[in-house]
Amino acid sequence: MTTNAELFDRARRVIPGGVNSPVRAFGSVGGSPYFVTRAEGPHVWDVEGNRYLDLVQSYGAIILGHAHPVVVDAVLSAAADGTSYGAPTQREVELAEEICRRVPSIEQVRLVNSGTEATMSAIRLARGFTGRPKVVKFAGCYHGHADALLVAGGSGVATLGLPGSAGVTEHQVAETVVAPYNDVPVLDDQTACVIVEPVAANMGLIPPVAGFLEGLRAECDRVGALLIFDEVITGFRLGDGGAQGFFGVIPDLTCLGKVIGGGLPIGAFGGRADIMSSLAPVGPVYQAGTLSGNPLATAAGLAVLSQLNDSLFSTLQQRVSRFATGLERALRDAGVPARVPACGTLCGLYLGDEPPVDYDGAKQTDERLYAQLFHALLERGVAIAPGAYEVMMVGVAHTDEVLERIIAIAAEAAATLG
Numbered sequence: 001m002t003t004n005a006e007l008f009d010r011a012r013r014v015i016p017g018g019v020n021s022p023v024r025a026f027g028s029v030g031g032s033p034y035f036v037t038r039a040e041g042p043h044v045w046d047v048e049g050n051r052y053l054d055l056v057q058s059y060g061a062i063i064l065g066h067a068h069p070v071v072v073d074a075v076l077s078a079a080a081d082g083t084s085y086g087a088p089t090q091r092e093v094e095l096a097e098e099i100c101r102r103v104p105s106i107e108q109v110r111l112v113n114s115g116t117e118a119t120m121s122a123i124r125l126a127r128g129f130t131g132r133p134k135v136v137k138f139a140g141c142y143h144g145h146a147d148a149l150l151v152a153g154g155s156g157v158a159t160l161g162l163p164g165s166a167g168v169t170e171h172q173v174a175e176t177v178v179a180p181y182n183d184v185p186v187l188d189d190q191t192a193c194v195i196v197e198p199v200a201a202n203m204g205l206i207p208p209v210a211g212f213l214e215g216l217r218a219e220c221d222r223v224g225a226l227l228i229f230d231e232v233i234t235g236f237r238l239g240d241g242g243a244q245g246f247f248g249v250i251p252d253l254t255c256l257g258k259v260i261g262g263g264l265p266i267g268a269f270g271g272r273a274d275i276m277s278s279l280a281p282v283g284p285v286y287q288a289g290t291l292s293g294n295p296l297a298t299a300a301g302l303a304v305l306s307q308l309n310d311s312l313f314s315t316l317q318q319r320v321s322r323f324a325t326g327l328e329r330a331l332r333d334a335g336v337p338a339r340v341p342a343c344g345t346l347c348g349l350y351l352g353d354e355p356p357v358d359y360d361g362a363k364q365t366d367e368r369l370y371a372q373l374f375h376a377l378l379e380r381g382v383a384i385a386p387g388a389y390e391v392m393m394v395g396v397a398h399t400d401e402v403l404e405r406i407i408a409i410a411a412e413a414a415a416t417l418g
């Protein structure tokens, strides 16, 4: 039998760090990653046959649980008809129609291949549409790895303790202004757009304070800048209408990814039709993709969306709320100073007493303790993300019984930490 350690050794010879996305390498928690062979519902299995209750769920790409039969059937049947054509298809139109129907700000949408492509393209569109150079982002928000946005990033950039990335020149970020989260910045008439995670989910979970999103809307309107919601995590997770439906604040452009591909590579950006019509082939802002609107990804996405509705989201929200309260209590009763903030169907894990409202606060989380807790959980069959700045993804497959089991395991794991 191949072991995780053997595979990691092989991987490191041919893949930098042995992984295709940095946080997966277990760098901040130590040890060898588990190599997954299959997954079903709330579970994943590794090459050694270990089974884990999975709170990673592909960092939020999976909401129905792994290998949901409706998604699997849709992908299998699409694959039999060919995997990519380079010509438009009916399913692209249907997925675009579904997205436009459900997301309040989106009148038109363009499908791309990842969240990174979505934010990168939305920024270019905002600059092209307004004719202005500056982009405002918030410290600790992660918008993928496009050059202009790779400064003060959350997620893996935070886990690795990097201010940004080597290879990104000063020139490339000269027009990127970084502001503290939950504090409305004063903009000027050189600002093309403000991009924000409407619920920050890459520096742990930090909900917007009252008035923050409304304040951003008003300040963008005051100077004629575009407001971009990066809903790559919150889209179709906080509800059918994402964070904008949840909070009732409507951005000009919205970026999507993750859930809308059901685990296949996809992204999307959309918004007001007058802005979207600046895109090629109608307008002068160029954007393209060989695999964009891919037949398998659109089949999976449509299958997922067909299962999502208001009652499912409200059930999920109640479950997450009970889970967050129960988990926080279990950890604190065992002497671990933990906070489990929840917002709608999202919840995070902050190891400290004072729940943060911005990146400076988020960085106070006890990363050493997180690593210990991570391994104590993993040994007992519960997988959380191997990075202290990620959130926990509770989906449809995490029934109350599953979540209660996770809380019980967490209590046991926490009791072992000295």
Ligand SMILES: Cc1ncc(COP(=O)(O)O)c(C=O)c1O
Pocket: 059, 114, 115, 116, 117, 119, 142, 143, 144, 145, 155, 197, 202, 230, 231, 232, 233, 257, 258, 267
């Ligand atoms: C809010 C947000 N935006 C953008 C991205 C980038 O998406 P992708 O990893 O698909 O490029 C992520 C990825 O985690 C994200 O969380």
